[in-house]
Amino acid sequence: METDNGLATEVRRLAERAKQAGRAIAIASTQRKNAxxxxxxRLLRESTPALIEANRADVERGKAAGLSAAMIDRLTLDGPRIEKMALACEEIARAADPVGSIDEMVRRPNGLLVGRMKVPLGLVGIVYESRPNVTAEAAALCLKSGNAVLLRGGSEAARSNAAIAQLFARALEEEGLDPAAVTLIPTTDRAALAVMVKLSGVLDLLIPRGGEGLIRYVSENATVPVIQHYKGVCHVYVDGDADLELAEKIALNAKVQRPGVCNAMETLLVDAACAKEFVPRVARAMTAAKVELRGDARARALAPDMKEATDEDWDAEYLDLVLSVAVVDGIDGALAHVAKHGSLHTEAIVTRRYDHAQRWIREVDASCVLVNASTRFNDGGELGLGAEMGISTTKLHAYGPMGLEELCTRKWIAYGEGQVRG
Amino acid sequence: METDNGLATEVRRLAERAKQAGRAIAIASTQRKNAxxxxxxRLLRESTPALIEANRADVERGKAAGLSAAMIDRLTLDGPRIEKMALACEEIARAADPVGSIDEMVRRPNGLLVGRMKVPLGLVGIVYESRPNVTAEAAALCLKSGNAVLLRGGSEAARSNAAIAQLFARALEEEGLDPAAVTLIPTTDRAALAVMVKLSGVLDLLIPRGGEGLIRYVSENATVPVIQHYKGVCHVYVDGDADLELAEKIALNAKVQRPGVCNAMETLLVDAACAKEFVPRVARAMTAAKVELRGDARARALAPDMKEATDEDWDAEYLDLVLSVAVVDGIDGALAHVAKHGSLHTEAIVTRRYDHAQRWIREVDASCVLVNASTRFNDGGELGLGAEMGISTTKLHAYGPMGLEELCTRKWIAYGEGQVRG
Structure with a gap:
């Protein structure tokens, strides 16, 4: 891997090896995958001291490199976090295996019995940053769904990721499967990513998980299929006749229960018809919860302590205790605001009106559209998918949380008795 | 559109207008879309003389430019072909509207009622060559599935395409819908395609339909999601104990019933266990049907009239009365050959063995895998989807024929009564 050319050759070789290993994973029995x-x-639990040791080297280098406290926190592994990775593997083992399932078969007029069978995609690439638990969770999800996985983590977690990936390779080998089915690219050189995005015909899917810069780089340069897990600029719209107690409860939950995640609310839209009562009320509640408020002129007229929102605020994903607030003219105003500023992620309405609930459900373009519930429910576990790879805001293939089924595709199968076309 | 910059601006403007028009199409009633x-x-039928006139100009220029007879034939419109376009519109009107349908809703433990609703993708781009009927069929499929469509046809059919697209715009307008929902890019300048492939955030999907060069260009340059309809190197494998009469019937149908299409067989694989009997037999039948045969050494030893196949033959999509024939060692040999040379399109086995049928179904990676039936059944109409946009060999989103449902995505919807996350 000394020259760029050598690196390109090596990344391609690793990918092709992983793809090859995927052929056996694709047809492995559920029992063997679960084992x-x-x-x-078990290996994760037994190796806790070694993993913490490997992680300590990453953390020390991270501190020396001046990573923020938040980044160091995300990078750090301890006993409970390693136990959580082990539990995630066990949870994924218990989940239903999508591979080979067929929702429906129909007999065509000529007697041909046809249906669509869920099958693995093949080789899935994951590019991610910082949190080493992604290594374990991505490997486990890909393995269960019959895919080989090519992992490329961030340089800050290089030793931790290598140690975790190594355990998966060992688990595969000990169960008689090809360890190359979980392959971590052993360099965090940016050039390796440049090779990955061009592996057409080898990588069946590439999922970038990380900051906007990473996602943009992948989207703009990839020749392989990409599913983006992009930013969430999520709204809650409080309709004119909403139950304001319920609206306050939902808005608070959407903003403060876990502000650093993509399905947290970033902008609150309030119908002018209830703004006079609701804006001061929700402003008090948010302020008490330490949320910084940034309002448009109409909101600030009702709650003067709010800062003035700038044009950028309406497109901002704060991931923090910050909330922009706008007063809109009814559901049409709210729909127009969401169409302009939404990020196709999660959008909620609070209303008592049947017609407005149905219009919201029908007209809002987002991976999850909710009535009278917190935006925080756009989550694989909460929607019943189980563990997820993240939340896709790409409309193709998977729109919303990406679980085991979304790591599969469906091929047509047909059982005949000699049918030919006339 | 005089300078490249002006063209880029204009293509983007047209795309954004079409995307905007799509918002109304997405929520239009089934009734209005069908009307x-x-x-x-009706407009297609009424305009038959005008369409033939516009087409004549294309055909004359095509002849002057030296297009092959086959290309001129594909380009030419006549009364029956225009009637066929009109019938396709009516067939698509009769098809079920996927938009708004929900397969299943479940009540989560917290009472939230969740499900996935089929919704249009948004703006679909189609880049195609030669056949002007694609203009009508793509417009009709996108319209029915609630999508706006941005069409970019080939220069050889420019006048024909413009005349057809114009009729759709008129139909939309007369039904009170925005005519921009069917937008044909009014230039066939290659630079327009270069702009289309980069319209991230505007084009939700781009489908290239045409030769390998076009598909390769789009795949390598697109930043928008792409579904490829790539070449079909389809195989029929005749297993050792197959009913040879049935095998001959299926092989003949797969090769000669319509050799110029992507689901026709290109390579016949024969198990060594029945090769001595079957190879001479199928060679006689194929030769009688005017098929040129190219065999490997083992096949030629049994049917010496065959030409010698070269390495390229095993990856060739002839689209013609040419067939390569290889003798393989049982199902493992056939699976290995298909894994190496198949194009993820259509693969058939002829067998009497239950275990081999099930292995073929399970282990072959292709958009359609058949037992004892002709490869020609990998087709939207034959599989029960109705009209199709083509057959995808991309695994993401749609693998196989792409009908109305595949022009939709699914968003999560949730009906609550004030649920928040704890």
Whole structure:
């Protein structure tokens, strides 16, 4: 891997090896895949001291490199976090195996019995930053769904990721499967990513998980299929006749229960018809919860302590205790605001009106559209998918949380008795 | 559109207008969409003389430019072909509207009622060559599935395409819908395509339909999501104990019933266990059907009249009365050959063995895998989807024929009564 050319050759070789290993994973029995996941969980637990040791080297270099406290926190592994990775493997082992399932078969007029069978995608690439638990969770999800996985983590977590990936390779090998089915690219050189995005015909899907810069780079340069997990500029719209107690409860939950995640609310829209009562009320509640408020002119007229929102605020993903507030003219105003500033992620209405609830559900373009519930429910676990790879805001293939089923595709199968076309 | 910059601005403007028009199409009632399709069918019929006139100009220029007879044939419109376009519109009007349908809703433990609703993708781009009927069929499919469409046809059919697209715009307008929902880019300048492939955030999907060069260009340059309809190197494998009469019937149908299409067979694989009997037999039948045969050494030893196949033959999509024939060692040999040379399109086995049928179904990676039936059944109409946009060999989103449902995505919807996350 000394020259760029050598690196390109090596990344391609690793990818092709992983793809090849995927052929056996694709047809491995559920039992064997589950046994491998159980073994990975045990290895993670047994290797806790070694993992913490490897992680300590990453953390020390991170501190020396001046990473923020928040980044160091996300990077750090301890006993409970390693136990959580092991539990995730066990949870994924217990989940239903989508591979081979067929929702429906129909007999065509000529007697041909046809249906669509869920099958793995093949080789899935994951590019991610910072949190080493992604290594374990991505490997476990890909393995269960019959895919080989090519992982490329961030340089700050290089040793931790290598140690975790190594345990998965060992688990595969001990269960008689090809360890190359979980392959971590052993360099965090940016050039490796440049090679990955061009592996057409080898990588069946590439998922970038991380900051806007990473996602943009992948989207703009990839020749392989990409599913983006992009930013969430999520809104709650409080309709004119809403139950304001319920609206306050939902807005607070959407903003403060976990502000640093993509399905948290970033902008509150309030119908002018209830703004006079609701804006001061929600402003008090948000302020008490330490939320910084940034309002448009109409909101600030009702709650003068708000800062003035700038044009940028309406497109901002704060991921923090900051909230922009706008007063809009009814559901049409809210729909127009969301169409302009929404990020296709999660949009909620609070209303008592049947017609407005149905219009919201029908007209809002987002991966999850809710009535009278917190935006925080756009989550694989909460929607019943189980563990997820993240929340897709790409409309193709998976729109919303990406679970085991979304790591599969469906091929047509047909059982005949000699049918030919006339 | 005089300078490249002006062209880029204009293509983007047209795309943004079409995207905007799509918002109304996305929520238009099935009734209104069907009425528009019915009107388009009537306009196509009424405008037959004008369409033939516009087409004549294309055909004359094509002849002057030296297009092959086959290309001139594909380009030419006549009464029956225009009637076929009108019938396609009416067939698509009769098809079920996928938009708004929900397969299943479940009540989560917290009482939230959740499900996935089919919704249009938004703005679909189609880049195609030669055949002007694609203009009508793509417009009708996108319209019915609630999508706006941005069409970019080939220069050889420019006048024909413009005349057809104009009728759709008129049908939309007369039904009170925005005519920009069917937008044909009014230039066939290659630079327009270069702009289209980069319209991230505007084009939700781009489908290239045409030769390998076009598909390769789009795949390598697109930053928007792409679904490829790539070449079909389809195989029929005749297993050792197959009913040879049935095998001959299926092989003949797969090769000669319509050799110029992507789901026709290109390579016949014969198990060594039945090769001595089957290879001479199928060679006689194929030769009688005017098929040129190219065999590997083992096949030629049994049917010496075959030409010698070269390495390129095993990856060739002839689209013609040419067939390569290889003798393989049982199902493992056939699976290995298909894994190496298949194009993820259509693969058939002829067998009497239950275990081999099930292995073929399970292990072959292709958009359609068949047992004892002709490869020609990988087709939207034959599989029960109705009209299709083509057959995807991209695994993401749509793998196989792409009908109305595949022009939709699914968003999560949730009906609550004040649920928040704890």
């Amino acid at each position: 491998t996941l159980g073994r990975a969980a | 528009t399709l019915g009107r388009a069918a």
